[in-house]
Every structure is written in structure tokens, then in C-alpha cells.
Amino acid sequence: MMTNPATETATPLVRSLRAPGPWTLVDILDGRQLRVQLTAAALEHVGDDAALKARARDLLHGALFRGRLIAQERLEQGADGLDTARLLAAVQDEVLSALYDFTTTHVFRSRNPTEAERLAVFATGGYGRGVLAPSSDIDLLFVRPYKSAAWAESVIEYMLYMLWDMGLKVGHAYRTLDECIRLSKSDVTIKTAFMDARFLFGDEALADDIRARFDREAVKGRDGEFIAAKLAERDARHARQGHTRYVVEPNVKDGKGGLRDLQTLYWIAKHVYGGDTLEDVLGARVFTPHEYKVFLRAARFFWTVRCHLHYLTGRAEERISFDLQPELAKRLGYRDRAGRLGVERFMKRYFVAAKDVGGLTRILAAKLDAEHNKPSPLRRLFPGGAPKPLGPAGFLVDQGRLTVSGPEVFSSDPRNLLRLFGLAVDEGLDVHPDAMIWASRLVKEIRDETRRDPEAGELFMDAVLGGEHPGAALRMMNEAGVLGRFLPEFGGIVAQTQFNMYHYYTVDEHTLRAVEAISDIEHRRGDFPPLASDLFEQIHHRRALYLAMLLHDTGKGQGDQQIEGAKTARAAAERLGLPEAEQDLIAWLVGHHLVMSETAQKRDISDPRTVAGFAETVGSLERLRLLYILTIADITAVGPGVWNGWKGQLLAELYHAAAAALRGGRTDEASVASELDELATRRRAALLERLGAAPAIMFEMEPAYWTGFDLEALAWHAEALSKTDGPVAATRATDANGATMLLASGPDRPGLFADLVGTVAAEGGDVVTAQVFTSDTGRIIDVFAIQDRNGEVFAAGDANRVQRLEAAILNTLRGDAPQPPEETPSGRREAAFLVRPSVTLLASASASNLVIDLEARDRALLLYDVARTLAENGCSIQSAHIGSYGERVFDAFYVQRTDGGQFDDAMKKTLRRRLLDLLARDEPDAPETPARRLARSRAADSF
Numbered sequence: 001m002m003t004n005p006a007t008e009t010a011t012p013l014v015r016s017l018r019a020p021g022p023w024t025l026v027d028i029l030d031g032r033q034l035r036v037q038l039t040a041a042a043l044e045h046v047g048d049d050a051a052l053k054a055r056a057r058d059l060l061h062g063a064l065f066r067g068r069l070i071a072q073e074r075l076e077q078g079a080d081g082l083d084t085a086r087l088l089a090a091v092q093d094e095v096l097s098a099l100y101d102f103t104t105t106h107v108f109r110s111r112n113p114t115e116a117e118r119l120a121v122f123a124t125g126g127y128g129r130g131v132l133a134p135s136s137d138i139d140l141l142f143v144r145p146y147k148s149a150a151w152a153e154s155v156i157e158y159m160l161y162m163l164w165d166m167g168l169k170v171g172h173a174y175r176t177l178d179e180c181i182r183l184s185k186s187d188v189t190i191k192t193a194f195m196d197a198r199f200l201f202g203d204e205a206l207a208d209d210i211r212a213r214f215d216r217e218a219v220k221g222r223d224g225e226f227i228a229a230k231l232a233e234r235d236a237r238h239a240r241q242g243h244t245r246y247v248v249e250p251n252v253k254d255g256k257g258g259l260r261d262l263q264t265l266y267w268i269a270k271h272v273y274g275g276d277t278l279e280d281v282l283g284a285r286v287f288t289p290h291e292y293k294v295f296l297r298a299a300r301f302f303w304t305v306r307c308h309l310h311y312l313t314g315r316a317e318e319r320i321s322f323d324l325q326p327e328l329a330k331r332l333g334y335r336d337r338a339g340r341l342g343v344e345r346f347m348k349r350y351f352v353a354a355k356d357v358g359g360l361t362r363i364l365a366a367k368l369d370a371e372h373n374k375p376s377p378l379r380r381l382f383p384g385g386a387p388k389p390l391g392p393a394g395f396l397v398d399q400g401r402l403t404v405s406g407p408e409v410f411s412s413d414p415r416n417l418l419r420l421f422g423l424a425v426d427e428g429l430d431v432h433p434d435a436m437i438w439a440s441r442l443v444k445e446i447r448d449e450t451r452r453d454p455e456a457g458e459l460f461m462d463a464v465l466g467g468e469h470p471g472a473a474l475r476m477m478n479e480a481g482v483l484g485r486f487l488p489e490f491g492g493i494v495a496q497t498q499f500n501m502y503h504y505y506t507v508d509e510h511t512l513r514a515v516e517a518i519s520d521i522e523h524r525r526g527d528f529p530p531l532a533s534d535l536f537e538q539i540h541h542r543r544a545l546y547l548a549m550l551l552h553d554t555g556k557g558q559g560d561q562q563i564e565g566a567k568t569a570r571a572a573a574e575r576l577g578l579p580e581a582e583q584d585l586i587a588w589l590v591g592h593h594l595v596m597s598e599t600a601q602k603r604d605i606s607d608p609r610t611v612a613g614f615a616e617t618v619g620s621l622e623r624l625r626l627l628y629i630l631t632i633a634d635i636t637a638v639g640p641g642v643w644n645g646w647k648g649q650l651l652a653e654l655y656h657a658a659a660a661a662l663r664g665g666r667t668d669e670a671s672v673a674s675e676l677d678e679l680a681t682r683r684r685a686a687l688l689e690r691l692g693a694a695p696a697i698m699f700e701m702e703p704a705y706w707t708g709f710d711l712e713a714l715a716w717h718a719e720a721l722s723k724t725d726g727p728v729a730a731t732r733a734t735d736a737n738g739a740t741m742l743l744a745s746g747p748d749r750p751g752l753f754a755d756l757v758g759t760v761a762a763e764g765g766d767v768v769t770a771q772v773f774t775s776d777t778g779r780i781i782d783v784f785a786i787q788d789r790n791g792e793v794f795a796a797g798d799a800n801r802v803q804r805l806e807a808a809i810l811n812t813l814r815g816d817a818p819q820p821p822e823e824t825p826s827g828r829r830e831a832a833f834l835v836r837p838s839v840t841l842l843a844s845a846s847a848s849n850l851v852i853d854l855e856a857r858d859r860a861l862l863l864y865d866v867a868r869t870l871a872e873n874g875c876s877i878q879s880a881h882i883g884s885y886g887e888r889v890f891d892a893f894y895v896q897r898t899d900g901g902q903f904d905d906a907m908k909k910t911l912r913r914r915l916l917d918l919l920a921r922d923e924p925d926a927p928e929t930p931a932r933r934l935a936r937s938r939a940a941d942s943f
Contacts, residue, residue, distance in 0.1 A: 023074075023087060029067045031094045034059065035101060042106035053162070056102055060095050061166045067091030068134070072311055076331070081303030082296075085131035092132055093123070093200060096140075099159055100201045108154050116149040119156075120202040120210065125171070128196035129263075131303070134310035135317075138163065139171040141197060143210055146176050177210055184218040188229035191218060192267055219271060226271045227368075234264050245354040246509035248347070248497055252306050253318040257354025259302045262295065265357075265364055272368065286367055287360070295360055298353045304332065305350065320350070340557060344497050351495035351506050358479060359440055366433035369399075391423050392416070403432035410438055414445040418459035418486060421477050425467035431476050439480040446485045457576045460486060464515075464546055468523055471516030474550070478508060489554040489568040496557060504639025507553050515549050517633035529648050531655070532632050535625045544582050545626050547573065548589035549633060555590070566591030589626060592617065596631040600650040601769075602853070602892045604879045605657060606704035608673035609847050615658040615667040624662060628655050644738025646768060646785050649710070657707070669847065680706035687714050695721040697745065700775035708771055709783070713741075717781065721745060727813035729806040733793055739768050739785035740794040742805070746813035748780045750898060753877045754867035756809065759818040760786055761864050763805045765794045770880040789860065791884075820864055835888045837919030839912045843903070849878050849894040850903050852911075856919040858889045866891070869918050873911050874898045 025031070037059050045052035068088060075084045100121065104110065110117055125139035126132060142156050156174060163170050175183070184191040194214060199207040219226075238256045241247070245257035253259050266281055275281035283292040308331050309317050312324060320328065329346035336342045387398040394409035394416070395402065402424045409416050417439055424431050450456050463473045477483035484491025493507040503510065520526040522542075524533045539545065551572055555565025569590040573583040595617060603610045618624045631651060636643040660675045661667050680703035687694055690711065695718060698705070709717070720730035720743050727746035734741055744756055753772060760767055768785040775781075786794040795801035812818055835857040845851040852870075856862060863882060870877060875895040883890040897903060903911075 023083075025090050025094060028070050028087070029063055029091050029094050031098060034063050034094070034098045038098060038102045039106070042102070052106075056099075057162055057165055060099055060162070063098075064091060064095045064166065067095075072134070075304075075307055075311070080300045081305065081307040082131065082300045084307045085126075085133060085303050088134060089123075089127055089130050089132040092127070092138060096121075096138075096159075096163075097201050099162060100155075103155050103158050103162075107158055108151055110151050113151070114149070115145060116147055117151045118145050118203040118206050119143070119152045120204070120207040121200045122197040122207070123200050124193040124197050126196070128193070128198045130198065133303075133306055133316065135313075135315050136310075137169040137171045137316075139193070140173075140200075141180075141194075142172065142174045143180060143206065144174070144176055145206060146178070148174075177206070177213065180210060181213055181217050184214060185222075188226065188233065191226070192230070194218075195267060195270060223272050227268055230264055230268055234261065244505065244509060245358065246351060246495075246506040248503060248505065249319060249321050250350065250354070251319050252302055252309065252350075255354070257351075257357040259299070259306065261357050261361065262299055262302070265295075265360055268368075269364060286364060291360060291363060294356050298356050298360075301349070301353045308332070320347075344557075347497040348495045348506075351497070355479070355495060359437075362433045362436050362479075366437055369433060390427065392419065395420075395423060397427075397429065398432055398434075400429070401432040402427065402429040403435040404438065407438040407442060410442040411445055414442075414447070414450045415453065415456045415459055417443065417446060417480075417482050418456055418463060421473045421482070422459050422462035422466055424476070425463055425470070425473045428467070436476070436480050439482055443481040443485045446482070451486055451488075452575055452577075454577050456486070460576070461543065464550065465543060468519065469516070470519055470546065471512055474512050474515060478512065484508075487550075487572060489551060489572045492568075493553055493556060498556070504642075505637075507556055510637050511550060511553055514552070514633045514637035515546065517636050518546060518549050518629060521629055521633065528632060528636075529652060531652055532629050536629060539625050539629070540622060541582065541585055541626060543578075544585045544589065545630060547576075547578075548586045548593070548626075549630055551586065552590050552593045552630070552634065562591050562594060565593075585623070585626075588623065589630060592627065593630055593634060596627050596651065596654065597635060597647075600654045601647065601883050602881050602890060603851075604704070604846065604849075604881065604892075604894050605650065605654045606676070606708040606879075607846050607849075607894070608669050608676055609845065611654070611657045611661060611676070612667055612669040612672040614654065615661040615672065618658060618662070621659060621662050624655065624658055641738075641791060645734065646739050650769075653708075653710075676707050677703050680704075683707065683711065683714060686711055687718065690715060691718055694718040697721055697775060697779055697781065700777055700779065701773050701781060705773045705781065708773075713783075716741075717743060717783075721781075727810055729809035729813065731802050731806060733796055733802075738793060739787050740765075740796070740802070742784040742786055742809065744782045744784070744809050744813060745780060748774050748778050749815075750876075751868065751871035752780065752813075753782065753880075754864060754871050755812045755818055756782060756784070757867050758820040758861075758864040759808045759812045760784065760805070761820045761861055762818050763801070763808055764788060765805065766860065766884075767863055767880075767882055768884070769882050770877075772877055772879050774876075774878070820861055837916060839915045839919070841903075841908050841912055846894055849896055850908075852893045852895060852915070854889070854891045854893070854915065854919065856889055856891075858884055862889065862919075863891070865918055866893070866915065869914055870895060870911075873914060874907075875911070 038056055041052060041055040041059065045055060068091060071084050071087045071091065074087070075081065120143045122128065122141040122143065123139065124141050126136060127139050132138075142152070144152055153174075156172075160170060160172060180194060184194050237254050237260065241251055241255045243256070245255060247255070251258060266278065269275075269286045270281045273281065273285045279292070282295060283289070287295060305320065305328060306318065308328055309320065309324065312327060312331075317324075325347060326343045329343040332346060334342040334346040334349070337345070387396040387403070389395065390397045390402065394405045396405060397403075402420065404410065404416070404420065410420075420431065420435060420439065423429075463477065464470050467473065474483060477486075478494065484494045490508070490511070493511065496507040497503075498507065505513065517526075517528070521528050521532045522536045548569065551569040552565060553561065554568040554572075555561040555563065558564040558568075566587045570583055570587040573586045578586070595614070599605065599610065599614045605611060615624075618627060628651065632643075632648070635647060657672070657676065657679075660679070661672045664671060664675065666672075683706040684699070687698075698714075698718060698721065706714070716730075716732055720728055728743065730743045732741045732743075742760070753770075757767055757770075765786040766789060768787050770785075771783045773781045788794050795805065808818065835855075837856045838854070840853040842851040842853065854866065863880070867877060867880075870893065874897055875893075876898045878894040878896055880894075881892040883892075
């Protein structure tokens with residue numbers, strides 16, 4: 001597959017390092033000298049087979065080790081990974097060839113080989129293409145003419161055991177010529193391996209026979225069958241990897257847009273067009289010179305990453321996990337710059353390369369589509385017929401897809417680049433690969449005059465708002481580069497990553513998924529809260545909502561993402577020619593897109609001051625409705641499993657409380673408190689109407705208890721509390737909330753909350769959030785949402801485990817202190833992140849409580865340790881709000897002094913210092929850079 005590295009100049013990826021120049025194998029491993037040494041060993045150890053084998057193994061292993069060490073040194077000095085992989089393959093070739101010569105000359109010599117003793121040895125797989133990753137297997141194919149011979153079997157066995165003794169992982173097959181052809185025709189994996197097969201040594205005439213028969217019997221006339229099989233194989237691989245190339249821990253080999261996709265292009269092109277070298281296959285008939293350079297550039301980058309991955313981990317690791325990303329970025333020369341971490345710059349480069357692979361795939365699809373004499377499964381199965389005009393001049397429907405008559409349609413009027421996607425949305429059509437390719441090549445025709453052209457703006461809005469699935473049009477626009485070119489604010493976040501464990505996708509992919517979520521809410525698709533769809537029918541500014549969602553993360557990487565995002569959103573809206581009032585609304589939504597989620601998840605929404613402050617910030621019911629829908633879409637688009645019913649419940653409660661205040665026209669704290677009191681009264685009456693009676697302890701609780709739960713939850717509380725006058729521990733698994741709810745009630749005592757949290761931890765649970773209520777008579781009703789350590793519903797379907805938790809909670813309520821498990825150290829992935837602990841004490845956030853905000857590295861016993869520290873320092877926890885965002889937590893505690901007094905400055909200072917000491921206990925030191933300081937300031941942004 002690959003050209004000779006000795007004749008090709010290496011292209012350094014790291015500008016700060018000078019890559020070694022071209023190499024010749026003799027400079028690295030002298031095969032002639034190695035054979036002389038092996039012959040000398042044979043003469044020295046005549047009659048002592050064991051000693052001869054040991055000496056030969058040492059010579060071969062020493063040569064291989066030196067060659068591999070030189071390859072690693074060259075890589076670390078700046079050589080690219082493709083050059084390294086070629087060098088490793090060449091070194092392996094020389095060692096294997098020397099081993100074969102030694103085996104057939106000095107161990108199992110056949111002076112007059114029979115027909116059955118003919119043997120041809122091939123390299124297959126990646127090794128067959130002349131590239132070898134540092135920790136990859138050595139794939140060999142031994143081919144005999146027709147039947148097995150004892151001599152050939154002895155040679156193969158001797159060679160394999162020698163290679164295994166050298167510590168190599170060897171995949172091998174021993175087949176006849178007929179078996180090779182038959183299996184290649186029935187198994188696409190074997191066929192693909194044989195397409196890569198490269199003759200190493202042995203009977204060259206036999207190798208020529210095999211190649212001729214393979215091309216004639218297994219390749220000729222089978223293009224469609226092969227392409228269909230490879231595409232099905234690719235689709236299954238993409239499904240295993242998550243169907244998107246924009247995941248933040250990608251697989252460089254098997255992930256979408258990775259090395260395997262490049263290899264699939266090569267295999268398909270080779271099967272259809274033929275050729276021996278990479279340039280023969282792709283550079284002559286498939287890609288333009290520029291596109292061929294794009295292919296090579298992507299291959300070099302991916303191979304560089306892959307080789308460093310293997311050397312860094314000492315194994316065949318293909319996943320670029322968080323713990324490896326910083327070191328890879330460092331090795332490839334990506335340093336922190338003002339505003340950007342080096343690791344984020346490295347990952348952006350990765351995703352740009354993966355995006356390029358997608359473009360190359362479209363080009364090959366168009367190429368095969370155009371060859372009518374080569375029907376290919378790459379073309380969609382649409383009704384046939386000649387292309388038909390559609391819409392403006394130059395636009396056509398070809399095989400059921402929208403295209404244009406030629407690239408001049410775009411170059412003559414850049415607005416047609418936008419018209420293409422708007423028309424596709426209006427007509428419900430896919431875009432033809434030809435049109436995508438021409439759009440990608442001519443995207444630079446979009447300049448500032450086009451961006452400010454009113455008609456272009458209307459065409460853009462038509463693509464965004466015109467159909468029921470705007471995400472599809474936007475994704476095509478993004479793939480072609482049109483979206484980022486026309487909307488440069490969005491262009492700044494294309495392929496951008498955030499180095500944390502919370503975000504699952506790149507920023508642009510997250511944004512497009514969020515836009516899709518808004519469309520799903522509007523059209524009542526998917527599992528979204530019905531309230532969101534109901535509110536969509538009441539909003540007046542649909543266009544502002546979609547644009548705000550499209551622009552909501554454009555401030556990332558520039559400082560405070562909400563402040564900077566509001567600026568970029570306003571600039572984009574002004575350039576699109578929107579009315580000033582709509583510009584203001586879009587800028588406000590972007591500038592406050594985190595407010596609702598932060599308030600719902602980090603604040604006590606039963607506190608009048610919280611609701612009053614939020615309602616005052618929002619200011620109108622229209623903004624509240626828009627913000628509610630936008631917040632749900634934003635959270636759901638973060639990644640799988642991030643959205644759950646518990647978050648939905650918190651957002652709904654905050655919405656209803658704020659809506660009540662805004663409808664009344666008064667958002668001051670007293671008015672909100674009055675509204676909440678009235679809501680509590682209605683909830684009590686509704687519960688009594690439903691049940692007839694309720695336990696007395698419930699009526700001893702403050703109004704915040706009644707407003708903090710819906711009627712269904714209150715009914716569950718009443719049922720559990722009515723069973724006994726003593727301590728109560730009850731659970732209810734709620735898949736909709738994504739958690740198991742735990743109700744604990746009994747006499748209060750100092751440190752009880754910490755003990756309850758410790759009990760949950762001892763039983764293997766994580767507290768997601770806690771609502772703590774204490775009556776004037778000293779009894780508590782505490783409600784916890786609990787998940788397991790994997791973020792799933794705790795003990796789902798495991799009744800015995802639930803019973804153990806309830807029994808342990810009852811023991812704790814009766815005074816038995818729990819024995820929490822020993823703290824387990826952070827995993828490799830979590831340890832990769834710098835998390836600077838912080839503690840903020842806010843006296844003004846609540847009328848009756850001191851609010852303590854904590855940021856720290858997440859760990860299993862953190863909540864227990866914090867609760868214990870608060871209890872030891874005279875604090876009674878009134879409510880706790882636990883927010884886990886990947887590797888870090890943002891927790892808020894509403895506390896009062898146990899003795900009923902006020903917190904003075906000295907007490908606050910002592911409390912803050914002790915909490916900081918606790919949070920910083922296990923946090924490793926890390927270098928401080930401007931980019932890391934900025935990253936910490938961005939860490940508080942949940943989305």
C-alpha cells in the first residue's frame with residue numbers, strides 16, 4: 001500500500017522539532033551482516049540444536065530491538081508516524097527474511113524441494129501494506145501449492161516458535177492456493193487481508209500464481225459485492241463507536257473518520273480501479289492532487305498519534321482517552337496558549353482530520369456514482385431517470401438527490417451555497433455528493449458581502465427554520481464548511497473540544513444536537529417533558545430560540561462563555577439583519593443560557609429568595625419559556641445519560657415557581673414567599689383530598705417542604721410515614737428520574753446527615769441530591785436521590801440490595817454510626833484533570849441560611865467527608881444540592897448554626913479554611929499556566 005520510505009521525504013508534524021531525514025534500511029539494520037552472524041552461529045554450534053536456536057534468537061531479537069529503538073527515537077525527534085510505521089515494517093521484514101533464510105539453510109535445508117515443498121510467505125493486514133504500529137500483531141500467510149508437506153510444516157513451526165520466543169504477537173494462517181481463493185470469495189475479511197498481502201520470501205513463482213488467480217477469480221466482476229460488504233462492515237464499526245466522529249475520547253483506528261475509514265477508501269478504490277501502491281490506487285484515478293495530499297496528511301497525523309499511543313502505553317491502545325491526551329499533545333508539540341489548552345488544540349486538530357476523512361468518503365462516493373458501468377452500493381437506491389430541474393436555474397434532482405449542474409452555479413452566485421441546503425430542507429431531499437464536493441471546494445466564495453446580503457440571510461434562515469429536521473441541513477452545511485463560513489461565530493467552535501469528562505462531543509456537534517433537540521421538542525418527538533412542547537406552542541420568538549441555540553456556545557474559549565457568547569450572538573444577529581429587539585433577545589438568551597440549569601441544580605428552589613432572584617433576572621414569561629426549552633435541549637445534547645427525570649423535575653418546579661411570580665407582576669422576595677405559601681397550602685389540601693389523612697409529622701414541616709415535592713411524591717411520603725411512629729427508611733426506584741429515591745425520617749441529632757450519606761456510600765450508592773427538612777419538634781424528613789457509581793439507578797431490579805440499604809438507614813437513624821468503605825483512588829482518566837478546589841460562602845443567597853458553594857474533584861466519599869466536616873464545625877445542613885459534572889462536582893449546602901446563632905466572620909474564615917484543606921487533600925500539584933487558569937474559570941460552566 002505504502003511507497004518506499006527511503007525515497008520519500010518525511011513531513012514533520014512538529015514545527016519545534018526537526019524531523020530526521022529520509023532513511024535507508026541498511027543504516028538501521030544491516031541484513032547482510034545479520035545473515036553472516038547467523039551463519040557463524042550455525043558453524044559454531046554444529047550438533048547442538050538448543051544452543052544454536054538460543055544464539056539465533058538473541059541475534060534476531062537484538063537486531064529487531066535496535067531497529068525498533070531507532071524508530072522510536074526518530075518518532076520522538078519529530079518523524080511522523082507513517083514514516084515510523086514504514087520503518088518498523090521494513091525492520092520486521094529484514095528480521096523475518098533472515099529468520100527464513102536461516103531456517104531453510106541451517107535447520108531444515110531442502111536441497112531438492114519437491115512440488116509439495118514449495119512455500120510462499122506473505123505479510124497481510126496493515127503489515128501487508130508496509131506499515132506496522134509499534135504494538136500491533138505480525139500477520140503472516142503461509143501458502144503451499146496443494147497439499148501439506150512435513151518440511152514446510154517444520155519450517156513454519158520453527159519460525160513461529162522463534163518469533164513467539166522473541167515476544168512478538170503473530171497471527172498466521174497456512175493454506176493451499178485453492179483455499180486462499182475459495183475463502184477470499186466467501187469471507188470479505190479474508191479477501192481484504194489478501195488484497196493487502198505482500199510477498200515476503202519463498203517461492204516467487206507460486207506467489208505470482210496466487211496473485212493472478214486472486215485477481216481473476218476473487219476480484220474481477222465483484223465490485224458491487226465487495227463495496228456492499230465493506231460498507232456494512234464500516235457501518236457496524238461506526239455503530240460500536242457511537243455513530244459520530246465527534247466523541248471526545250475517539251478511537252484513532254476504528255472510530256468514525258479514523259484510520260480504518262481511510263483504509264476502507266483504499267480497499268474500495270483498489271478493488272474497483274486496481275493498482276499496487278497508495279499513489280497508484282488513490283492518486284491517479286480517484287482524487288485530485290490536493291485531495292490526495294489531504295488523504296496523506298490525515299494518514300500521517302493518525303499514524304503519528306497511533307504510534308505515540310502504542311509507545312506511551314506499551315500496548316496496542318487505540319483509544320485516545322483523557323489520561324493520555326495531555327501527554328500526546330505534549331509529544332506532538334501542542335502547548336498551552338492564551339485562552340486555549342494545548343490538549344484542546346491537539347484534539348481540535350484530530351477532529352479536523354476526521355472531518356477531512358468524511359469529505360474524502362463523499363468524493364469517492366461521487367466518483368463511483370458517476371461511473372454508470374460500475375454500479376455501487378455507495379449510491380442511494382433512489383428512482384432512476386435523467387436529472388430533472390428543480391427550483392432556480394442550475395439546480396437538479398439526480399437519482400432522488402439535490403445537486404447542481406456544475407460548480408459554476410456556486411462560483412457565479414455564492415448565495416446558491418445556502419440555497420442548496422434550504423431547498424433540500426424544503427423538498428425533503430438529500431444532497432448529492434457532487435454538490436457537497438463542489439460546495440466544499442468553493443466555500444471561500446462566501447465573503448463578508450454575502451454574509452450581509454439580506455437574501456443570503458433569508459436563505460440561511462430557511463435552511464435553519466424551514467423544515468422539521470433542521471439538524472440534518474445544518475450538519476450537511478457544517479460538513480461542507482458552509483455553516484462556519486457564512487456564520488464565522490460558529491466557525492470558531494468547529495471541531496473545538498473541552499478537556500473534561502462531562503462533555504461527550506465536540507462543541508459544534510453538541511450545538512447541532514441541541515438544535516435537533518429543540519426541533520424534537522417543537523414537533524413532540526422523543527422523550528422530552530410534555531411541558532416543554534406545550535410551552536413551544538405559546539412562544540412568539542421561534543426564530544430567536546433556534547438562533548440562540550445555534551450560537552449559545554460561540555463564546556467558549558474566549559473567557560466567560562456567557563458574556564463573550566452574548567457579544568458574538570449579537571454580532572451575528574445584527575449581520576443577519578434581524579430587528580434590534582430580536583437581537584437583544586438572542587443576546588440575552590445566549591448570555592443567560594446557564595442560569596436556569598445552575599439555579600435548578602445548585603440552589604434551593606423552595607427558597608423565596610432563590611425564586612425571586614431568578615424571576616427578576618428572567619423578567620418576562622416569554623423569556624422564561626424560551627429559556628426553559630433552551631435549557632432542556634442544551635442538557636440533553638451534552639451526552640448519553642446526562643439528562644434524566646430528576647433534572648426535569650427540578651427545572652419544571654423552578655419554571656412553575658418563577659412563572660407564578662411573573663404572572664403576578666411582582667418578583668420581590670416577599671411576594672414570591674407569599675406565592676410559595678399559597679402553593680404549600682394548595683398542596684396540603686390536595687393531599688388531604690386524595691388520601692383523607694396524612695401523618696402529623698408532615699404538617700410540622702415548613703412550607704418549603706410542601707413546595708419541594710409534587711403531589712405524587714407527597715403521597716409516597718405519607719404512605720411510608722404512616723406505617724410507624726418510629727424511624728422510617730423507604731425507597732422508590734424511578735427510572736424517569738434516573739435515581740432511586742430514599743426517604744429517611746427520625747429524631748434529629750448532630751452529624752445525622754453525614755451518617756446517612758456515609759451509610760449510602762457504604763452500600764455502594766452516590767447521593768445525587770438531598771432535600772433536608774427539620775420540624776420544630778426535632779424530627780427530620782430527608783429525601784435523597786441515589787445512583788450507583790456508574791450513574792445508573794441505584795439497585796435497579798435488585799430487591800435484596802434495596803432492603804439492605806433500608807435496614808442500614810434504619811440502624812443509622814437509631815444511632816449506629818456507619819462504617820463507610822475505604823476511599824478508592826481516582827482512576828487514570830480522572831487523574832488526568834487539574835481540579836483546583838474552591839469554597840465560597842454566600843450570606844446573601846438565602847434569607848435564613850448560609851450558602852456554601854464547593855468545587856472539587858469528584859470521589860465516592862466526598863459528600864460524607866464534607867458533611868462530617870460541617871457537623872464538626874457546628875453546622876446543621878438544611879439542604880444539599882449535589883452536581884456532578886464529569887471529573888468534578890459543584891455542590892451547594894444551605895446551613896445554619898447548630899446552636900441557632902449567626903455566623904460571624906471568624907467562623908466563616910475557619911470553616912472555609914477547613915473545607916479547603918479537606919478538598920485539597922488528594923489533589924495533585926500541577927503546573928500553572930494562563931490557559932489552565934482560564935480553563936478553571938470555564939469549568940463552572942455546566943454546558
